[in-house]
Amino acid sequence: MKKIFTIHPDYKDSRIDRWLKKNFSTLNQSFIEKNLRKGYIKVNDHKIASNYRLNLDDRISIFNFSNDIYKNIPKNLDDKIISNEILKIFNASIIFENNNFIILNKWSGIATQGGSKINISIDNIIKNISLNYNLVHRLDRETSGLLIISKNLIYTRILAKLFKENQITKIYIGICQGHPLESESEVKISILKKNNMNKSSEAITRYKVLQTQNNLSNIIFNPLTGKTHQIRIVSEHLGCPIVGDTKYNNNNKYPFEKLKLNAHLLKFTINNKTYEFSSKLPGHFLNFFKKNNLTIPSVDNIDNFLKII
DSSP, X not given: OOEEEEOOGGGTTOBHHXXXXXXXXXXXXXXXXXXXXXXXXXXXXXXXXTTOBOOTTOEEEETTOOTTTSOOOOOOOOOSOOOHHHHHHHHHTEEEEOSSXXXXXXXXXXXXXXXXXXXXXXXXXXXXXXXXXXXXXXXXXXXXXXXXXXXXXXXXXXXXXXXXXXXXXXXXXXXXXXXXXXXXXEEEEEEEETTEEEEEEEEEEEEEEEEEETTEEXXXXXXXXXXXXXXXXXXXXXXXXXXXXXXXXXXXXXXXXXXXXXXXXXEEEETTEXXXXXXXXOHHHHHHHHHTTOOOOOHHHHHHHHHTO
């Protein structure tokens, strides 16, 4: 039995294998590769590879279609039990929301994504709300600040592309022990890949020291790449690890302080509309500024930094 499907805007630029898995959840990669290779599945009457990216109005022909093989079993919402307390915190942390994405002011201590030692993550929470919601970038568990959550497939791809092409300006605020040799610079270092310690990739970070007081530095960072733990590693490399960093600060003089790193600003443009968001610094951050006579970075501080990057 032959069946034809036409691609609508939600799936424009999706890979054919991902479209098949999304629409027929029972198919595995081996089955898809075999049927594409043999021509049982074609696009616009042509054989294509599994990495073919779909265009609007492409016609997918499945020549061996049957309801027994090509099934779509709806996924359940995430089976993690999310307490009302966590949901309340999540909802109170939303600083912007439209039909396509959410800007969340993530709090310290919650992981962005799950793992073997993770109880509840932001990903668990959003999948309980809707399976269409997706993370488009990550923040470390102890890092607070701005996190983007897409609400549909189209914006997942749009936002992921902006991150990949470095079209999203990211500014972090960090309080560091000590101070770097230069008050303002661009740092390029190699960082080992998380899943392959034999490979590394270049991380590029710009920074500016706003204030040094009592052997503490108030620094704003602009990462031009998105490597795991990038700013924390760069701070250690500069000789001024971040306060409260239990992984990269070997001389942590403030063992009871939470990590003093905040994803403070995001700026990007979609369809000729520019969005700019600033985080609300958490209480532990504000208290540390006050206790150590440090000045909270102002809008002018950040604007002046943005003008030179």
